[in-house]
Amino acid sequence: MPELPFITVLAENLRPLVEGRVIDDVLVRGASVLKTFDPPVTGLIGRRITRIERRGKLLVFRLTGGVVVVMHLRRNGRLQVLPSTKGRTAKDLAIAFAFADGTDLRMVELGPKKAASVWLFPAGREEAAEPLASLGMEPLSSQFSREALAAMLREERTQIKRFLTLQRYIVGIGNTFADEILWEARVSPQAMAAALTGDEVARLHDAITAVLGEAVASHRKEFDGSLPMREPLHLLRVHRHGKEPCPRCGTPIAVIYYEDRETYYCPTCQAGGKVYADRRRSRLLR
Ligand SMILES: [Zn+2]
Known part of the structure; x- marks a missing residue:
């Protein structure tokens, strides 16, 4: 399962590819990938990704209009940024965020066991809800004495x-x-x-x-x-x-x-x- 070093570098390297992009469409393929229904996933359309952060093994995407997307890759989930014309029908696709510039941010998940997850929250409510609410201390923070x-x-x-x-x-x-x-x-x-x-x-x-x-x-x-x-x-x-x-x-x-x-x-x-x-x-x- 991807751990802190992997997710830290994933967040860092995603930023130049994804921050500032406007979501044009969302394709949900994984039957169980989406863990929340309010706000609806269609509510992401037209919003810009302003910031990507890591919290524990999770990725937190902040969007304009007060929406937060939280992702957990679990063991076999991975993120890719690809041209939207390529490979969207692949059976390992869990969810894709299509950008106005002709690229997709995709979560793929290999293997039969599907556990990778995506949550949507109104901004400000994410910290009090799972999966973020029960997380402990960041080991590379100054609090970790x-x-x-x-x-x-x-x-x-x-x-x-x-x-x-x-x-x-x-x-x-x-x-x-x-x-x-x-x-x-x-x-x-x-x-x-x-x-x-x-x-x-x-x-x-x-x-x-x-x-x-x-x-x-x-x-x-x-x-x-x-x-x-x-x-x-x-x-x-x-x-x-x-x-x-x-x-x-x-x-x-x-x-x-x-x-x-x-x-x-x-x-x-x-x-x-x-x-x-x-x-x-x-x-x-x-
Ligand atoms: Zn030894």
Whole structure:
């Protein structure tokens, strides 16, 4: 799923392509993509996109006439800007915003499971409604202090890997960057959030800001002004790098499979040398 670095660069690179454009038409193809009905989607016609912002993993489009469009790409949604004459009948098209200049902004969603979502709000009402209302703190904002993180951790009885991905405490981190951050912090993905020591909390806070900050910079360089379509795996150090040597100590990176999530970690740096049971495999062997 696209996470904070990917969505940050997507928003940045969308701006020159889309800000200032007037919406001429809207084509809704995905049966479940539109999550609101008031204001109606036809109400976007004739409005100009004035500003695109990122909030967590979401994109927020501000339009003239007091309308706000919120988009969540989920796992397989992507945005493209293409000439309106090309490929509008593609079956992966979820929604298209046609501009007066002959281009479309399109949300496409690959795969059978359709989860990408679009919401429309009257300006000023979006912050109090889902999906924005329950979002937590931006990890690259000045509010995200070590003390703020320590207070959040005390509130939650869950493993730290899951805590990092919840969005109600810290936004923008998913399965991929949770692994990258925990490796950087040398914290076990299975440690309980509320039981981290002061040292671990300090390392985790430093890792969250450093890993995400560096990833934004490396994603910017990687996509070089284009709209990102795939997470660049070669920029990651442990996630999706199972069995490869840990960049810090050389131990092969281990994987835990749980439901449809994979957790990658270094047994030496993060787990005191322990390789955790692979719950998926052990269930199959029984
Ligand atoms: Zn290691």
